[in-house]
Amino acid sequence: MPFRVGVNVGQFFRGVPPRWDERVREIEDLGFDGIWFAEAYGSDVFTPLAWCAARTTRVRLGTAVAQIPARSPAATAMAAATLDQLSGGRVVLGLGASGPQVSEGWHGVAFPRPLARTREYVEVVRQVLAREAPLTHDGQFHRLPLPSGTGLGKPLRSTLHHLRPDLPIQLGAEGPRNVALAAEIADGWHAMFFSPEADAFHRAALDAGFSRRPGGRPARFEVIATVPVVVHEDVERAADRVRPELALYIGGMGAREANFHHDVFTRLGYADVAARVQDLYLRGEKRAAAAAIPTALVEAVALVGPVGKIREELSRWESTVVDSLAVQGLPDDLALVARAVLG
Template structure:
């Protein structure tokens, strides 16, 4: 059976305690892994440390931390430490993010994101081995670094995110897992072909690469409210977070993605929201009343090659709406 994970909400959460409470709720509901994004609020490492102390069985991971604002050596140290703090439950999810985040927020040059991601994965693995790190790449050159604490056993998996064909191919070649987002079921199938090609290039078995697909979910008795929240969420990401989400939708044949992006950039939020078609909303998201949301989530779980579906929440959902969705879609609620 496909795992069912949860992406913890990060928008406007009142405290670290509230995020830890969501993680505990997820554990109680039988979710397999709790993933924490890192955006422009609380840092993921501190929050996951708190969650590790307050949970016992659920896996914990970053999805994602970017590959720029921390060095690869520090990411390796962080992964080793969180693996220790969680008693073997940690999974490191990294990715290049995009120019809006890396250049505007962190003041760093974006450069070659695929190369940087690959080299980061390779260096993190060397750090986690406990052996001296000697690495000569295009992005990084390291010599003599070695963990002063005991290397984690087992080492946590190092997973990456990616949206375009080349990024997903890279995941297949080098990573322990691939995290997908802003994909309809048919879009996932297309990208799985890229993953398999990458695995072949890396002389690996594609089944050794764990595939996790994030799906925006909102399961409320007020189905119209659920759809409204999801529509706002899609419009914000396609319109306001660079061009990656727009491009991902266009690759899947959703021509309205350009209209959503351009309208949002022009400040016409109403037009951007109106351009999110009912078909797009239904294909990308699992929203509506609880029964409908469950059925739509199961469409993703039926895709051959997906190992886990991660329930995520619209950025405008309040605490009661997040809890209602988490409970309605909890693995323990499956028949």
Template sequence: MRLALNVGYWGTTGTDDLDGMLALAKAADEHRYDVVWLAEAYGSDIPSLTGYLAAHTEHVGYGAAIMQIPGRSPAMTAMTAATLDRITGGRFHLGLGVSGPQVSEGWHGVRFADPLGRTREYVEIVRQALGRQNVEFHGKHFDLPLPDGPGKSLRLLLLPERENVPIYLASLGPKNLALTGEIADGWIGIFVSPEYLPEQLETIAGGRAKSDLTMDGFDVVASVNVSMADNVDAAADRLRGHAALYIGGMGSRDKNFYHALATRMGFEKHADHVQNLFLAKQHRDAAAAVPREFIERTAMVADAEAIRARLRAYAKAGVTTLAVSPWMDSMQERIELLGLIARLMDDEGLRSS
């Protein structure tokens, strides 16, 4: 199991300043983490931060978790991925996702209809471009070159560092998981539970089979929050607000993918209650309503021995890259936690090179 760091967005989870984000990336580099994953929503963007952080680290790779499909043309994404692959010396991982209807339509002005079809076409065009083929595609969502104008089929000018830049999809629902297995090189999962993961991997494997592929070489990336304290409740409390935001507020009442995930995991009544409180702007109450069991199943909390046990559980469940987000009260504690996790992985013989 490879070890990665998920720093999220600039301005969240303790990374309010660029120095803090850089300190975490440098710590990951020092402790031989494989990848630093970055996120974007409607604030900081991934490519700019990747270029900056990569210039200040030596060995660690960088990943997009995720670059938003509605925010860039597929050709622009291919250009960006090729550039970052060169900048990082062949250590860039291209994660893609459709985001949600609020961001897609409210921020980018792109209709959210048929997200699976749009993703399929988008990935195919990106692969064409990164493969330095003359890009030509005529689908439902994309038409390149446009048939009624002077446009011509063009080839990417910049050669990526590697022949194949790996493409990941962030997906939650069963249909999207199947699509991920069918067309991607890896999956970026959020709120990943070792107890529920086998069901998700079965769906992904079904998608792989459609393309005559197995799970061999497919990267299963689990984004996992980590909070350490002697008291389990104290450790879990750090994560309640984050869980409530996603379950209750990342989307509308009728379309919230994280609420749907919690429901599929068996937390339907709790998810409804958290959502009702959050949408009523009772955010503290919503956080308090997140069940501790949900946090314990989807994060690593409590003391070092409990974290050690969960590391083994994630590896046994089929995770190939564990992307940890350290949630502690100070930046120094977060940096120290990254070192502890690396040592625990090594002690257990879980870390792959």
């Protein structure tokens, strides 16, 4: 296969999935490249990765993504570096700004200027990981040591000698300016709802970021796309398993005035569909919202249908900016999915 392929489990809903221990081992045994976790306002992103680190030996362990408003940059660097030590250097730190509903409603952190906040956050995380000097930062969002308060704060250096001071940092991004920021300051971009049809758009955003980066694109920069994969002989039934998730993100993940996922599908040429789905979802008509999503839209961002069809459609991705794939969720038929995407 031209890609490395992992599994993006996402987050836990209600509780830990059935047969969890067995399924984690299966991901590694089947030959998948990595295990990725997400967080919103339920399960966190680092605890399950630590659990997986204890039960695997090879797969990469990635956050897709750790929310920037959830932790101070030093706390995020501590968690990533500790997990990297425990796992023998298998961590990929994905970071994301989240959205105003979660940032302000759940974490109590103001959302405005997310790109500037992300840039500064990454700068502090890199300083902590590099461990070249005691930590100081005089920014708009982070001032270290804190100039107010007791006045007793002092620059500190991590007591942990980091296994990889250059631990890879990726940004989760959807909009063009955020994708460009990933190319400018990070080691990779983790894409959600990537479509080969929009490759030129994303390639231009990445190139804009690389043009601002000293030396241009670094050799180890990686683009990972999380992709829904459903194997079924009936394409429509396979698409039906993806529609509710798309309806949630297009219609209900974020406010009407600020839903970055909705914007992705508008840019793909589905503005009318996205508006209809959002209207239905926000009225509480979730089933109707899912039913309003055409199969063509599902196939634009997902791999659905028989094994042969999926393997054929993977060729669409070969000439795109994508380097690696992550199967979205934890399919019950993981072995069948592996046959489709791994060969």
